[in-house]
Amino acid sequence: MDDSSSTRTQPRLHTAPRTDVSQNQGKFRTHFNFPGRAVPDHDDHGYGPLATVVESFMDPGTLIRMHQHRNEEIISWVPDGVMRHDDRQGNELVTDSEHVMVMNAGSGFWHAEETLADDPPLRMLQIFxxxxxLDLDPHIQHEPIPDSVAGEWRHLFGPEGSDAPLFVRNDVHFSDCRLEAGATTTLPSRSGWHTYLYVFEGAVEIGEESVGYTESALVTDDGDVAVTATEDSIIVAFSIDPDAPITRQGTIGR
Structure with a gap:
């Protein structure tokens, strides 16, 4: 839907169904959401500095062996369960519902991921x-985050110098929100920026559009846009400067 009328009351947005781009490695499975593909004739699978949002599954007792990333910022958001990380810098970290991890890979960062046999099945987002x-200094961030409050957005990462607890090295802000069925919130927005919404659990309505489980919407307005949950939901939103300078040489998030 894209209504450019001067009397427009509905937000300008493009919706996208559940992705059909996936990889199955047995105990580790991924579904790649490309925000740029929501926009007809858009020549980039990403949208500005947001390359991809990956829904990742790890069964209990899964090891992803040490491997390198370069020239991308990788954020691990785990609403339930645990993701265990170790790296060549000697860090052994557990990311869960109380922590977020940002790996600023820069010129190169080696890490491994694991779930133990007695860990619960893991479903998380890995954001690129x-x-x-290019070739910025590599860095790892692992920080506690505030408790989630129903109906309120929780600002988790943003550009360097923002008031978010973690940072990425480009113009993207990330927030999450838990909405009870029937509740309404306002989508995060910034002047001149666009917002990408992903429904991790449940279903919502934006204007006259329904966005269901694992579906997404790209809103190209920067004013107030209402989001109403039609069932209990967990949603995430990315505020993006579409004109930010970008690089495209990431190991995965090109």
Whole structure:
């Protein structure tokens, strides 16, 4: 839907169904959401600095062996369960509902991921942001995050210098929200920026559009846009500067 009328009351948005781009490695499975593909004739699978949002599954007792990432910012958001990380810098970290991890891969960062046999099945988002410059210094961030409050957006990462608890090296802000059925919130927005919404659980309505489980919407307005849950939902939103300078040489998030 794209209504450019001067009397428009519905937000300008493009919706996308559940992705059909996936990889199955047995105990590790991924579904790749490409925000740029929501826009007809858009020549980039990503949207500005947001390259891809990956829905990742790890069964109990899964090891993803040590491997390298370069020139991408990788964020691990785990609403339930645990993801265990170790790296060549000697870090052994557990990311769960109380922590978020950002791996600023830069010129190169080696890490491994694991779930133990007695860990619960894991479903998480791994978010790939394109940095503004190549071969930046590699860095790892692992921080506690505030408790989630129903109906309120929780700001989890943003550009360097923002008030978010973690940072990425480009113009993307990320927030999550838990909405009870029937509740309404306002989509995060910034002047001149666009917003990508992903429904991790449940279903919502934006204007006259329904966005269901694992579906997404790209809103190209920067004013107030209402989101109403039609069932208990967990949603995430990315505020994106579509004109930010980007690089496209990430290991995965090109």
């Amino acid at each position: 942001v394109r940095p503004h410059s």
